[in-house]
Amino acid sequence: MKYETVMGLEVHVELATKSKLFCACSTEFGSDINENVCPVCAGMPGTSLMVNKKAVELAIAAGLLTNSEISPRITFDKKNYFYPDLPSGYQLTQLYSPICKNGWVEIETDAGKKKINLVQIHLEEDAGKLIHDDWTDTTLIDFNRAAVPLIEIVTRPDFRSAEEVVAFLEKLRSLLSFADVSDCKMQEGSMRCDLNLSVREKGTEKLGTRTEIKNMNSLKAIAAAIAYESQRHIDALETGDEVLIQETRRWDDSIGATFSMRDKEDATDYRVFPNPDIMPVFIDDEWIDAVGSNLPETAQDKFIRLTQGLGLPEYDSEIITRSKNLSNIFDETLKHFNNPKEVANWIIVELLSIAKGDNKGEDDVRIDCRKFAKLIELVDGRTINRNVGKKILSLILEEGIDPVEYAEKNKLGMINDTSLITSTIQEVLSENPKALEEYRGGSKKVHGFFVGQIMRKLGGKANPQIVNKLLVEALKEI
Numbered sequence: 001m002k003y004e005t006v007m008g009l010e011v012h013v014e015l016a017t018k019s020k021l022f023c024a025c026s027t028e029f030g031s032d033i034n035e036n037v038c039p040v041c042a043g044m045p046g047t048s049l050m051v052n053k054k055a056v057e058l059a060i061a062a063g064l065l066t067n068s069e070i071s072p073r074i075t076f077d078k079k080n081y082f083y084p085d086l087p088s089g090y091q092l093t094q095l096y097s098p099i100c101k102n103g104w105v106e107i108e109t110d111a112g113k114k115k116i117n118l119v120q121i122h123l124e125e126d127a128g129k130l131i132h133d134d135w136t137d138t139t140l141i142d143f144n145r146a147a148v149p150l151i152e153i154v155t156r157p158d159f160r161s162a163e164e165v166v167a168f169l170e171k172l173r174s175l176l177s178f179a180d181v182s183d184c185k186m187q188e189g190s191m192r193c194d195l196n197l198s199v200r201e202k203g204t205e206k207l208g209t210r211t212e213i214k215n216m217n218s219l220k221a222i223a224a225a226i227a228y229e230s231q232r233h234i235d236a237l238e239t240g241d242e243v244l245i246q247e248t249r250r251w252d253d254s255i256g257a258t259f260s261m262r263d264k265e266d267a268t269d270y271r272v273f274p275n276p277d278i279m280p281v282f283i284d285d286e287w288i289d290a291v292g293s294n295l296p297e298t299a300q301d302k303f304i305r306l307t308q309g310l311g312l313p314e315y316d317s318e319i320i321t322r323s324k325n326l327s328n329i330f331d332e333t334l335k336h337f338n339n340p341k342e343v344a345n346w347i348i349v350e351l352l353s354i355a356k357g358d359n360k361g362e363d364d365v366r367i368d369c370r371k372f373a374k375l376i377e378l379v380d381g382r383t384i385n386r387n388v389g390k391k392i393l394s395l396i397l398e399e400g401i402d403p404v405e406y407a408e409k410n411k412l413g414m415i416n417d418t419s420l421i422t423s424t425i426q427e428v429l430s431e432n433p434k435a436l437e438e439y440r441g442g443s444k445k446v447h448g449f450f451v452g453q454i455m456r457k458l459g460g461k462a463n464p465q466i467v468n469k470l471l472v473e474a475l476k477e478i
């Protein structure tokens with residue numbers, strides 16, 4: 001490999017506040033169009049803006065989690081540009097006094113551990129959303145997202161591979177989602193990233209021509225865009241057919257290529273200047289300490305607690321601590337039924353496979369943990385068998401049934417009655433002389449067939465251990 005790809009990231013993360021950055025409008029995702037708008041976030045002149053304290057605290061939390069220096073005094077600046085999704089004609093952001101500086105995040109890839117340095121993290125407002133309606137050839141605007149608080153995390157150009165970029169974004173997602181700074185859902189746009197990329201000959205210092213790629217909404221898309229764009233740069237350097245220019249490009253996931261973008265981002269003079277309408281916010285050590293001491297457990301700490309404290313295998317702990325939502329389900333369920341290994345099994349094996357079938361990600365699984373715990377206890381205590389348990393789990397998710405009531409009402413209790421099971425075995429053996437013949441001929445496969453038949457006769461509720469034991473005994477006597 002003669003070349004080296006040099007990359008930096010700008011990651012926008014939507015903060016998990018209930019209200020917007022400078023007004024009390026709701027930030028809820030999925031509200032009706034233009035439901036959450038007021039004169040402040042619609043950019044009307046003469047309105048008075050108040051800084052959202054929670055947004056500042058979440059940005060401080062992000063700074064602490066990324067080993068950043070927190071600025072003692074922050075202000076907001078106007079970044080001027082005209083675009084219909086920006087009603088005031090300027091974005092309120094922080095150019096002159098970003099809230100966090102000089103942080104770093106440690107990542108781990110197959111190549112080992114590495115520190116990714118951050119230039120800064122600043123607070124800013126999001127823009128509205130344009131909806132292009134091809135049918136009527138019009139563009140509509142939804143201002144619900146206007147002035148929703150964001151942090152923008154700007155890294156140094158420390159990345160050399162797509163693996164490092166993906167590892168960084170995953171680490172960031174883990175840090176910020178476990179601390180409730182953001183849900184970091186890329187598919188809902190609460191975590192978005194722009195990538196700067198250039199290619200140079202290995203061993204040289206000077207950076208090559210840089211392009212910026214926007215519009216990537218999944219880790220898979222980011223990895224694919226990096227591969228494509230690096231190759232485009234290398235081809236340009238090798239053949240000279242294409243001349244690289246510093247520009248913004250758009251990644252088209254369906255085509256699998258980047259395209260030059262002519263829009264507001266190109267060659268604009270933003271004329272950034274301080275906004276005198278918003279008073280500076282002072283951040284003292286006391287406030288920083290208070291935010292720090294209220295930070296929830298990180299994924300890493302939780303992993304240690306699960307493995308060393310609760311004795312769970314690393315594999316289970318890995319899966320559970322990959323998602324804040326799953327680990328919440330784990331903790332909550334454990335409160336009602338204190339058997340870590342069983343709870344982990346039910347989450348990893350059963351709950352996740354149902355979620356997968358419903359096309360839901362780990363973060364989107366929702367379950368009543370009290371009912372979930374009751375169910376696991378029913379199976380663990382051998383009141384019902386595992387297969388019946390799985391069916392009940394689906395019903396908890398779909399209809400919210402109570403597992404204990406449901407099992408009682410439908411008489412799903414496990415059949416442990418040995419005389420009933422023995423007589424059922426005899427029935428099945430006498431009804432299937434051909435299979436019995438095969439068994440005598442040495443076929444072990446028919447054992448499973450018999451178990452299936454016996455279970456069916458007993459409504460799937462028989463204790464599988466007892467069925468197995470008694471069947472083996474019955475077959476010995478034949």
Ligand code: ZN
Binds near residue numbers: 023
């Ligand atoms: Zn508002």
Ligand code: MN
Binds near residue numbers: 012124152
């Ligand atoms: Mn930004």
